[in-house]
Amino acid sequence: MADAPGVLLAGGGTAGHVNPLLAVADELRRRHPHGRIAVLGTAEGLESRLVPEHGYDLHVVPRVPLPRRPTPDWLRLPGRLRAAVRAAHDAIDAVDAHVVVGFGGYVATPAYLAARRRGIPVVVQEQNARAGLANRLGARWAAAVAVTFEGTALPGAQVTGLPLRTAVQDLLAARAVDAAATRREGAAALGLDPELPTLLVTGGSLGAVSVNRAVSGAAADLLATGAQVLHLTGRGKADEVRAALEGVPGAERYHVVEYLTAMDRALAVADVVVGRAGAGTVCELAALGIPAVYVPLPFGNGEQRLNAAGVVAAGGGVLVDDADLTPAWVRAHVPVLLGSGDAAQTRARMGAAAAAVGVRDAAARV
Structure with a gap:
């Protein structure tokens, strides 16, 4: 469709913004293979690598943090913001955008402002239960607001769920065809036994020292169940965990890895996640129906507790404060x-409860 409207997707900095952006971009490309789809992002964020890898043009905008309280950065904000809005205007022109879809973060604010000046409709997608500053601004005049969780306080919010990464969508499809084979393939790739219950421990790409210490400190009791553990410690944090083992x-069933790029392999074999x-x-x-702790x-604006509230209330997970997470x-x-x-x-019951509130088609909804 050569005459398909252009779409500019704006978001970046972290995987939390970039992954749902790419999921929506992939869904748009699937529906409109000849449409014009481009991404507005920064030169420093994760998007600078992932967007080109997915085959989309990346238009770079200067990074403009919005200070939450008075600091010397307030004095530099107007000039930085003007430059960023100009860059967003240029990106809109380059793709002949008929709509701007923002995913929050530093990149979204100039995109929202540029779109408003041009009279171009804005769609906001908010990942967290508690919306960030950029999306609170964009939602004021957005044509549509998509939120991940019930109760997110944005005007006109429609609950769509979170657009899932393509790798997770592929995992869902593979499990629907042959769950046992998918589990075996994931286990083989990671050197795990597909027959054993598997605990996946992860604190994200940077790891979490409190999680690492609490779980590794209880290794004897975990392994006494006959289960195996895949512990992703974060870069530079593996030695302390190995020492605790x-x-x-x-301990040969306690597998310690610093970082795993193909997380879908771990999710294919995980029975419980911490x-x-x-x-x-x-x-x-x-979405995958995996129970979790x-x-x-323990810092920020408390959005992570709110993110997990729905699935925990449904019985699909357990919530514990970082300060209370000890080996005991x-x-x-x-x-x-x-x-x-x-x-x-218990795992089966919790997994079913998690799946009952999971959303598997959020990208299509957005």
Whole structure:
């Protein structure tokens, strides 16, 4: 469709913004293979690598943080913002955009302002239960507002769920065809036993020291269930975890990896997850029907606790404060989710509850 309207998608900085952006871009490309789709992002963020890898043009905009309180950066803000809005105007012209879709973050604000000046409709997609500054601004005049979670306080919000990464969509499709084979393939790629209950531990790409110490400190009890553990520690954080495993019976079933690019392989074999409660993590695990112990970040504006609230209320997960996550807490609460018998029934019940609130077609909804 050579005459298809152009679409400019704006977002970047972190995986939380970039992954749903790319999921929507892929859905648009699937529906309109000849449409004009481009991305507005920064030269420093994750999008600078991922957007070109996905085959989309990246138009660079200067990074403009919005200070939350008076600082010397306030004095530099007007000039920075003007330059960023000009760059957004240029991107709109380059793609002949008929709509701007923003995903929040530093990039979204100049895109929203440029679109408003041009009279171009704006669609806002908010990932977290508590909206960020950019999306609170854009939602004021947006033609449509898509939110991931019920209760997100934005005007005109429609709950769509979070657009899932293509790798997770592919995993869902593969499991629908042959779940056992998909699990075996994931286990083989990671050197795991597909027959054993598997605990996946992750604190995100940077890792989480509190999660690492609490889980590795309870390794003996976890392994005593007969389960195996795949612990993603974060870069530079593996040695402390390995040291905690010295002399622990069954430690050969406790697999320590700093970072895993192909997370879909880990998700293919995971029966229970211990990790943070970022929107992407919560929504992917719910869509896949994987029960989890959610440990919200102990700082920020509290959005991670809100992100996990729905799936926890449904019975698909457990919430524990970072300060309360100790080896003793893990020993008391996690082994009962591993092993066979009653533990397997508990996992199945929690997994079904998570899947019941999970959204698998959010990209199409947006």
